[in-house]
Amino acid sequence: MRIRWTLSVLGHLLFIVFFLGIWEAASRSSLLDPTFFGRPSGILSYLWKGLIVDRTLWNELGYTLLAAAISFLGGSIAAVVTGLLFSVLPRLHRAAEPYLTLLNAMPRIALAPLFLLWFGLGIGSKIAVGASLSFFIVLSATVAGIRGVNSDHLTLSKALGATQRQIFFKVTLPSAIPVVFSGLRLGLVYSLLGVVGAELIAAEHGLGQTLAYLQSTFSMDGVMAILLLLAGLGLGVTTLMNRLERALLVWQ
Amino acid sequence: MVTMTAIRSTPAIEDRPPAVIDIRELEVRFGPASGSSLLAVDRVAFSIAQGEFVSLVGPSGCGKTTILNLLTGLLQAEVSGDMTVLGKPPKAGNPDIAYMLARDSLLPWRTALGNVEYGMEIRDVPKSVREQRAMELLREVGLGDFANAYPKALSHGMRQRCALARTFALESSVFLMDEPFGALDAQTKLTLEDVLMRLWSSHRKTVVFVTHDLAEAIALSDRVIVMSARPGRIVRDVPIPLPRPRDVRALQKDPHFHELYAQLWALLEYGATDK
Ligand SMILES: Nc1ncnc2c1ncn2[C@@H]1O[C@H](COP(=O)(O)OP(=O)(O)OP(=O)(O)O)[C@@H](O)[C@H]1O
Ligand SMILES: [Mg+2]
Numbered sequence: 446m447r448i449r450w451t452l453s454v455l456g457h458l459l460f461i462v463f464f465l466g467i468w469e470a471a472s473r474s475s476l477l478d479p480t481f482f483g484r485p486s487g488i489l490s491y492l493w494k495g496l497i498v499d500r501t502l503w504n505e506l507g508y509t510l511l512a513a514a515i516s517f518l519g520g521s522i523a524a525v526v527t528g529l530l531f532s533v534l535p536r537l538h539r540a541a542e543p544y545l546t547l548l549n550a551m552p553r554i555a556l557a558p559l560f561l562l563w564f565g566l567g568i569g570s571k572i573a574v575g576a577s578l579s580f581f582i583v584l585s586a587t588v589a590g591i592r593g594v595n596s597d598h599l600t601l602s603k604a605l606g607a608t609q610r611q612i613f614f615k616v617t618l619p620s621a622i623p624v625v626f627s628g629l630r631l632g633l634v635y636s637l638l639g640v641v642g643a644e645l646i647a648a649e650h651g652l653g654q655t656l657a658y659l660q661s662t663f664s665m666d667g668v669m670a671i672l673l674l675l676a677g678l679g680l681g682v683t684t685l686m687n688r689l690e691r692a693l694l695v696w697q
Numbered sequence: 698m699v700t701m702t703a704i705r706s707t708p709a710i711e712d713r714p715p716a717v718i719d720i721r722e723l724e725v726r727f728g729p730a731s732g733s734s735l736l737a738v739d740r741v742a743f744s745i746a747q748g749e750f751v752s753l754v755g756p757s758g759c760g761k762t763t764i765l766n767l768l769t770g771l772l773q774a775e776v777s778g779d780m781t782v783l784g785k786p787p788k789a790g791n792p793d794i795a796y797m798l799a800r801d802s803l804l805p806w807r808t809a810l811g812n813v814e815y816g817m818e819i820r821d822v823p824k825s826v827r828e829q830r831a832m833e834l835l836r837e838v839g840l841g842d843f844a845n846a847y848p849k850a851l852s853h854g855m856r857q858r859c860a861l862a863r864t865f866a867l868e869s870s871v872f873l874m875d876e877p878f879g880a881l882d883a884q885t886k887l888t889l890e891d892v893l894m895r896l897w898s899s900h901r902k903t904v905v906f907v908t909h910d911l912a913e914a915i916a917l918s919d920r921v922i923v924m925s926a927r928p929g930r931i932v933r934d935v936p937i938p939l940p941r942p943r944d945v946r947a948l949q950k951d952p953h954f955h956e957l958y959a960q961l962w963a964l965l966e967y968g969a970t971d972k
Contacts, residue, residue, distance in 0.1 A: 597802035604769045605819040605867075606790020615815075619806045696806045696847040 480663060487666030488673065495670070506674070508650040509640055512568050516575025517636035521583040521629055523576075528587025528625075532617065538588075549581040557643045566649055575639035579632035586628020590621030623694055630686040634679055641675060715784065716744035717871055717903040718768065723778035725763055734775060737763055739928035742778075747870075750897060750904045752914035754961070755924030755932075756969050761907040763929075765873045768905070769796050782871060792820055795869040795902075799876040801856040803848040803863075809835060810844040813862045820867065834862035838892050854885035858892060865896050872904040879909065890916060890945045898942060911961045915954060916945045921961060925968035932968040935961060 465485040471477040472484035479487070495502030531538035557574050564570040598616045607615070644653025652671055659667035725738035738760040745751050753761045766772035767780060770787035780786065783793050795816070803812045813831035822830070835844050838858040840851075848856055857877065864872060877893075878886045890913060897904060897917075908914050914921045915937055923932040937957060939948070948954045 595802070597798055597800050598804060600771065601796070601798060601802045602819065603771055603789055604794070604796040605816050606792065607819045611819060615819075616804070619804070622806075694806075696808075696849065 480665060483665035483669040488670045491664075491666045491670040492674070502652075502655070502674070505650055505652050505655045506678075508568065509571075509637075509644065509652040510678075512571040512640040512644075512651065513575055513633075513637040515568075516572040516640060517579050517633050519572065520576035520579035520636065521632050524580045524583035524628075524632075525587050525625065528584050528591065531588060532591040532613075545581070545584070549585075553577050553639060554642045554646075557646050560643065561647050566647055568650075571640045571643045571648065571651065574643040575636035578635040578639040582632040582635055583625070583628045586631075587621065587625050590624030590628075591617055593624060594620045623690075623697060626686075626690050626694065630683060630690070633682050633686060637675075637679060637682065715747075716781075717747050717749075717783055718743075718745040718905065719779070719781045720744065720764070721779040723764070723767075723780060724776070725760060725767070726775040736928040737774075739930045740778075741924075741929060741931055743922055743931065743934060745903055745905065747903055748901050749920065750906065750918050752906045752908055752918040752921045753924065754908060754911060754914050754921060754965065755929060756926040756965070757909075758927050759924045760927065760929035761924065762875055765796070765875050765905065765907060768871075768873055769794055792867075793869050794871045794873060795864045795867040797860060797864045797872065797874040797877050799879050801848075801853075801860040803856055803859055805848050808845050808847055809840055809851065809859045812848070812859055813866050816863050816867045830866050830868075831862070834866050835859070837865075837896060838862045854881055854889065857881060857885075857889060861889070861893065861896070865900060865902075868900075870903060872902045872906075874904065875907045876909065877906075878913065886910075886913065887945055893917065894943065894945065911958055911965070912949070912954075915939070915957050915961065916943060916948050923961060923964040923968060930968075932964050935964070 468477070468482075469485045472479045472482060492502075531541070553574060556577065557570070560570040560573040560577075564573050594617050598620065599612065602612050602616055640651070641653040641656075644651035645657050648654035648657075652675060656668060656671045656675075659665075659671065721742045723738055723741040724736065726734040727737055728734040741760070741764065743751075753764070755761060763772065763774070767774070767776065768782055768787050770789040770791060782791065785791075803809075804815060807815060810828070810831050813834055814827045817827045817830065832841075832844060835841055838861055840855060840858055840862065843851060843855065843859075848859070851859065861877070864874075878889050881889065894917060906914070906917060911921075918937050921935045921937060923935065924930065925932050935957070939951070939953060939957075
C-alpha cells in the first residue's frame with residue numbers, strides 16, 4: 446500500500462518535472478513564444494516574489510477569499526432557508542418557481558456590470574455575483590434533497606404516528622443532507638468563480654483584478670502564476686469540503 | 698386454537714372471544730369518486746382473535762396491501778363496510794399497531810440500534826427503556842454484535858432482521874406485515890421465519906401476514922385466507938392445524954404440510970381464474 450502510494454507520487458512528480466522541462470526548453474528555443482505562453486522559471490520566480498519576498502499576492506488572495514467566503518455563506522444559508530421554507534409551504538414554492546428558473550437562466554457574469562453599478566467597485570459587487578451563483582445551486586440541491594425523501598420512510602413514520610414536525614426533523618432533513626452537501630461543494634466552487642469573474646471585469650483588489658492587470662501588460666508569467674494559484678485554491682476548497690463531508694456523513 | 702370454521706361472512710357468533718381485528722363487508726374503490734371507479738376489494742369479511750397468526754395470500758393486485766393500509770388508517774379511499782381494530786375504527790398512528798413493510802425501510806443515517814429505537818422514539822418510550830429494549834431485541838434476532846453498524850454495512854437479511862426487531866420493539870398488540878421476507882433468498886427466508894416464530898411465540902402478538910409464498914404462510918399461520926384476483930374476494934379461510942411449536946425446516950418434509958400446500962394452491966388457482 447505504502448509502496449504503491451510512493452510510486453504513484455513519484456510518477457506524478459516525474460511527469461510534472463518532464464512537462465515543465467519541455468516547456469522551459471521550448472520557450473528558450475524559438476519553438477514557444479514566452480510572450481504568449483510564459484515560461485516555468487518565470488512563473489516560479491513570480492510566485493516566489495509575490496508570496497515570499499514582497500508578499501503582495503497574499504493581500505490579493507485575501508480579498509478574493511474573503512469575498513468568496515462571504516458570498517458562499519450568505520448565498521448558501523439563504524438558499525437552505527429558502528429550500529426548507531419551500532418544503533413547508535409548497536404553494537409558495539409553486540408560485541416562485543417560474544421566477545427562480547428565469548433568474549437562474551440569466552448568465553450571472555453578464556450581470557456583473559450591473560452589480561458593479563449597484564454595489565460599487567469594492568468587495569460588495571464581488572459578493573453579489575458569487576452569492577447569486579451559489580444561491581441557486583444550493584437551492585436546487587436543497588429542494589431536490591427534500592423531494593428525494595424515501596416514501597417508505599414516510600409511510601413507516603406515519604404508521605408509527607409521527608407528527609409533521611417529527612417527520613421533518615427525523616426523516617426529511619437527515620435524508621436531504623447528502624444532496625445539500627454536494628450542492629454546497631459545487632456552490633463553494635462557483636462562489637469563487639463568480640468573485641474572480643467579477644474582479645476580472647472591474648475591481649480594486651483581488652486575484653481576478655491582478656490577473657486582468659497582468660494580462661493587459663502582457664506579463665504571461667504572472668498570468669500563468671495566478672491561474673495556477675486559482676486552480677490550487679479550487680482544489681483546496683473541494684478537498685476541504687470532501688473531508689468535511691466524509692467526517693460528517695459516516696453513514697454514507 | 699380459536700374459531701377455525703365459519704368465520705366467513707356469516708354473522709358473528711356471539712359467544713366468540715372479542716376479535717382483535719374485525720372486518721365486515723369491506724368494499725374498496727379507487728379512482729374518481731363517481732362512475733368509473735375501480736373496485737379493488739369486494740365484500741371481504743374476516744375476524745382475527747387475540748394471539749392469532751393469520752396469513753393473507755392472493756394474486757398480485759387483489760388488495761392485500763390495501764387492506765393493511767386501511768387497518769393502519771393510512772389510506773384514504775372510498776370504503777364501505779365495517780372495520781375495527783380492538784373495537785375501534787382504524788386511525789393513523791394507532792399505538793396498538795406495528796406495521797412492517799416489504800422493504801426494510803431502515804433509516805441509513807441511524808445505526809442498527811438507532812433504527813430499532815426509531816419506532817419507540819416516535820411513540821415516546823423513554824430513552825433508557827428504549828435503548829435497553831432495542832439491545833435485547835437485536836440480540837434476539839442475532840444482531841447483537843451489529844448494534845453500532847450502519848445499514849449500508851448490513852446484508853439484506855440482516856437489515857430485514859433489524860426491521861423485525863424494530864417492529865417487535867414497539868410492543869404493539871397487533872402486527873401487520875406486508876411480505877416482509879418477499880425479497881430474500883430461500884435460506885435466509887427460512888432463518889428469518891424461525892426468528893419470527895420465536896419472537897411471536899414469546900411475545901404472543903396478533904399477526905396479519907401478507908405473503909406470496911404458500912409454504913411460508915402454512916409454516917407460520919394458524920389460518921390462511923386465500924383471496925381471488927381483483928376485485929379481491931375471500932375464496933376460503935383455511936385453518937392450519939399443524940401442531941406448535943413448529944420447526945420451519947422440518948415441516949418441509951411433513952406430508953400434512955404438503956397436503957395443505959396442494960389444497961391452498963388449488964384454491965389460489967381457482968381464485969385466479971374465477972371470472
Ligand atoms: N392509491 C391507489 N390508487 C389507485 N388504485 C390503487 C391504489 N392503491 C392500490 N390500487 C389498486 O388496488 C388494487 C389492489 O392493490 P394492492 O396494492 O392492495 O394489491 P396487493 O394485493 O397488495 O398486490 P401485491 O401482491 O402485488 O402487492 C390494485 O389493482 C391497484 O391497482
Ligand atoms: Mg402488496
